[in-house]
Amino acid sequence: MxxxxxxxxxxxxxxxxxxxxxxxxxxxxxxxxxxxxxxxxxxxxxxxxxxxxxxxxxxxxxxxxxxxxxTPRFLGRDEKFPQDREGLAEALSHQLSAGAWPEFGEHPVLMLLRGSGDERVDALRHKALDEFGRQILEASGGGPAGEDDDERLLRAQLLVALGVGVAVVRSAVGLRPLRDATAGQLAAPLREIVDALLAPPADER
Amino acid sequence: MxxxxxxxxxxxxxxxxxxxxxxxxxxxxxxxxxxxxxxxxxxxxxxxxxxxxxxxxxxxxxxxxxxxxxTPRFLGRDEKFPQDREGLAEALSHQLSAGAWPEFGEHPVLMLLRGSGDERVDALRHKALDEFGRQILEASGGGPAGEDDDERLLRAQLLVALGVGVAVVRSAVGLRPLRDATAGQLAAPLREIVDALLAPPADER
DNA sequence: AGGTCAAGTAATCACTCGTTGACATGACTA
DNA sequence: TAGTCATGTCAACGAGTGATTACTTGACCT
CATH class of the missing domain: 1.10.10.60 (Homeodomain-like)
Structure with a gap:
């Protein structure tokens, strides 16, 4: 080793x-x-x-x-967190592409999910993922993270869940073609998902 | 117990x-x-x-x-697998809603992700999730699962990953509001995601 | 009632793990 | 060179695990 x-x-x-x-x-x-x-x-x-x-x-x-x-954070190790939906989609597609994080062979978010039995560790990972969701929400441009609109936060957390799921499915299950997907292949679907989830605050309901 | x-x-x-x-x-x-x-x-x-x-x-x-x-399958325990995008989105929103699977307190897909070291078990879960992706692809209505269009399968697997991620994030991390999201709250975002990912085969590229 | 075999129990083995305290050793300073 | 302390090693303990064997108990059949 x-x-x-x-x-x-x-x-x-x-x-x-x-x-x-x-x-x-x-x-x-x-x-x-x-x-x-x-x-x-x-x-x-x-x-x-x-x-x-x-x-x-x-x-x-x-x-x-x-x-x-x-462990480096899920998004934005050196670079800053993207500030618009387009940048968010692109950052996600790179983070989730095959070949990212070759250092350990697996995505660092996975370590967040490994239980240790210690509640402080649980709190740590909860905080990390919660922050991630709020950053996504903020980057989506729907204003400065309003307070009562849980719906938009829920949508952001769905994106977090997608990221976690991709990491899990790829590394733990090795499902193809997802396992070998490049950033280029992920870009289009992810952009569409991001747009669908965090569409401009135009009243759609 | x-x-x-x-x-x-x-x-x-x-x-x-x-x-x-x-x-x-x-x-x-x-x-x-x-x-x-x-x-x-x-x-x-x-x-x-x-x-x-x-x-x-x-x-x-x-x-x-x-x-x-x-363990019951991810989708379609008794009921049949949904046959269109709308039904798929609705089925997903119910499967992933809080309160589903109260029997064990957690989503059965999680057991699929627990490693056991046995390669036959690995093959089993791989098959289950692969099948799930192909069923989604078929239900999306893009023809009978063409062979060379890996892109659509990739999109279907992104949906699989989303399901896995939601189960993981909710139960392993307890992130709210996602943890407490009801089927009604999940319905709209999931429908939009499904549509964005598996849009009608109109040439979008 | 007696026989018979499945259903269930008790005890233990071999092993791995995290943890621990006593000991060895190299490097730096006076 | 002698002292000293951080750095690293050694050997072992105790707890907990999966596995295994010999034994006991109950239900069913004739």
Whole structure:
């Protein structure tokens, strides 16, 4: 596995060891989920002793939380969150295309969905996805996220669910042609979905 | 837990015991996933000895497969699969509404997503979701599922992904308002999505 | 009543996991 | 060079898991 770079034997560099553990753990948590990820495997990936995980992360829960915190957000890692429907559709099509996130082989949103039993972790992922929905709502241009219009938020969350579903279906099930869909192939359908869901606030009901 | 009916102590009825084990297992597999479901808990739910699981299902894998096989399909349990886009949207809105599937507290599609490590189980869920996509494609009325038009199948699978995502986001994350959305609230957005994705075969490209 | 076999139980085995405390070792400083 | 502390290793414990075997109990048949 050896997620870390292939430099020398990395002798006694706490920061590097910690980072390597974090990356190995992120990979396993994302690919296998919390339960099927064993600390022994993570330590073996890095080539380090099991007990170091306790030293740096205190427990498996701590390791999971650290990995979760180090995971890039669903949208907008470096770039800013798109500010209109068109940009949103394009960003989504890239985020959800095959070949995105080749680093771990799976989409980081999947780690959000792996239960850990800890309610603070649950709160964390809830917050992340809730924020994502509100950002979508705001980007859709329907005014500054009004308060009582749950309907528009519901529509935005349907888009969130679509993103989650695509990640899940592709990686957990491998359904084709969705699994191999490129950004170009996803662009048109996603643009139409975004428009259909978050159409301009012209009174359509 | 006691998923079985609250009749007498059910003395020596193999079929009933087997069925009760199956229901308890389905519930736990759906709610907790494969790993967090222990055979001891399942047996305790039914009030029966652990070894009976081996007798009736041979192994945990066997129990999971049996539970998976007994799970109703994503759409069309008793009723037939809808045959037009309108019916499809309506069926989806009911399937994905809050309060559907109260029996296990979660949507049965979730059990499909819980890994078991067995490749035959993987094949099973892949087939189920693939079939679902093709049924959607057929119901959309774009002819009898042409062969080379992967694009339409891709669009149908996006709808599958949406269904999966809604189930996941609602139950695993509890995101509101999506979590509490009724069929009535889901009807309009879903109809628009279905139409946007599977629009009539008028040449739009 | 007695025989017979399925239905169910109790006890245990082998294994893996997370966790832990004691110990070794390398690097830096005085 | 001796001291010191962070860095890393080692070996083991205890809990929990799925699996397995020998045993007991009840229902049904003649």
């Amino acid at each position: 050896e997620t870390s770079e292939a430099d020398g034997p990395r002798r006694r560099d706490a920061a590097a060891t910690r980072q390597a553990l974090l990356e190995a753990a992120s990979s396993r948590f994302t690919r296998l989920g919390y339960d099927r990820t064993t600390l022994r495997d993570v330590a073996a990936d890095v080539g380090v002793n099991l007990a170091l995980i306790k030293r740096y992360f205190d427990s498996k829960e701590g390791l999971f939380k650290a990995a979760l915190a180090s | 006691e998923t079985s009916e609250a009749d007498g102590p059910r003395r020596r009825d193999a079929a009933a015991t087997r069925q009760a084990l199956l229901e308890a297992a389905s519930s736990r597999f759906t709610r907790l996933g494969y790993d967090r479901t222990t055979l001891r808990d399942v047996a305790a739910d039914v009030g029966v000895n652990l070894a009976l699981i081996k007798r009736y299902f041979d192994s945990k894998e066997g129990l999971f497969k049996a539970a998976l096989a007994s």
